[in-house]
Amino acid sequence: MKKCIACGMPMEDISDFAAGDPTKDYCIHCARPDGEMQSFTEKKENLTQFIVRTQGFDENAAGKIAENMMRKLPAWEKYFD
Amino acid sequence: MADSTRQIQKANTRKKIMEAAYRVFSEQGFSVPTSVIAKEAGVAHGSIFTHFPTLNDLLICLVSEFGNNIGASMHGLAAKCDSLENLLTGHLNVLEQYEAFYTRLISETSKLPGEAKNTLAVIQSTVAFHFSSVIEREIEKGTVKNLPVHILFNTWLGLIHYYLLNREFFADSNESIIRRYKAELLSAYICLIKKEGGV
Numbered sequence: 001m002k003k004c005i006a007c008g009m010p011m012e013d014i015s016d017f018a019a020g021d022p023t024k025d026y027c028i029h030c031a032r033p034d035g036e037m038q039s040f041t042e043k044k045e046n047l048t049q050f051i052v053r054t055q056g057f058d059e060n061a062a063g064k065i066a067e068n069m070m071r072k073l074p075a076w077e078k079y080f081d
Numbered sequence: 082m083a084d085s086t087r088q089i090q091k092a093n094t095r096k097k098i099m100e101a102a103y104r105v106f107s108e109q110g111f112s113v114p115t116s117v118i119a120k121e122a123g124v125a126h127g128s129i130f131t132h133f134p135t136l137n138d139l140l141i142c143l144v145s146e147f148g149n150n151i152g153a154s155m156h157g158l159a160a161k162c163d164s165l166e167n168l169l170t171g172h173l174n175v176l177e178q179y180e181a182f183y184t185r186l187i188s189e190t191s192k193l194p195g196e197a198k199n200t201l202a203v204i205q206s207t208v209a210f211h212f213s214s215v216i217e218r219e220i221e222k223g224t225v226k227n228l229p230v231h232i233l234f235n236t237w238l239g240l241i242h243y244y245l246l247n248r249e250f251f252a253d254s255n256e257s258i259i260r261r262y263k264a265e266l267l268s269a270y271i272c273l274i275k276k277e278g279g280v
Contacts, residue, residue, distance in 0.1 A: 010156055054209040056231030065206060068199040 006030035006043055006075040040079050044070060095132045097122045102139055107181035111192045137194040144197040147182060148204040151175060159211035168215045169267055177259035184245045209234050226276050237270055
């Protein structure tokens, strides 16, 4: 089973893939409306806001968690060298 | 000895150390010396450091594996979940499975190395992701009160954590808190958040 290279989500169903395209390595949540993968900055901002919204954390703390999530993912490893 | 046999043995020893560490940390906490883990695993003390240069490396690895297990369980659950009640029941079932270790994680967070603390935060974010996807749907349907998602999530987690952190008041030492209070916690929480005429 493929895992999204940008957020780690398992992609089982075709609807999990960006633009419903199973050849893509990233999921629907990590795609822009045009189907391209979000940039590092966009993804970090989206994850941070998601953490603030779902867990109520302070924005700086949420940003650090977002970075830690991204650090180990293939799409973003190079940003942490 | 063939390289492949050596690799299999190495992997087996690593697995034994991880499993022993999981049991020992669950029962005795994260301050336990590595010699206790080696004894439990049935390996030489030095063998631990061949696989994990420091105790922190072992802890980080263990918490990370634990996170992967919880994440996979929650994902499988959310994918086939048709109701909030089923998702919350599933969450409690997952926690029950790892109850002793999870309780250590939330009660001794300050003893964890930074990377393991971060992993714990990532684990809760994964749970929050699945929780929010189901609860937002329920809010939209008008079955759950229109409260901020983080308040709904933190209330649920806070309720569970209160029972786990005060386990000596809620159950006998070997009894599972989650198993004993699962039905009560679930029905009380659903009752608190449901909209009159909804759920």
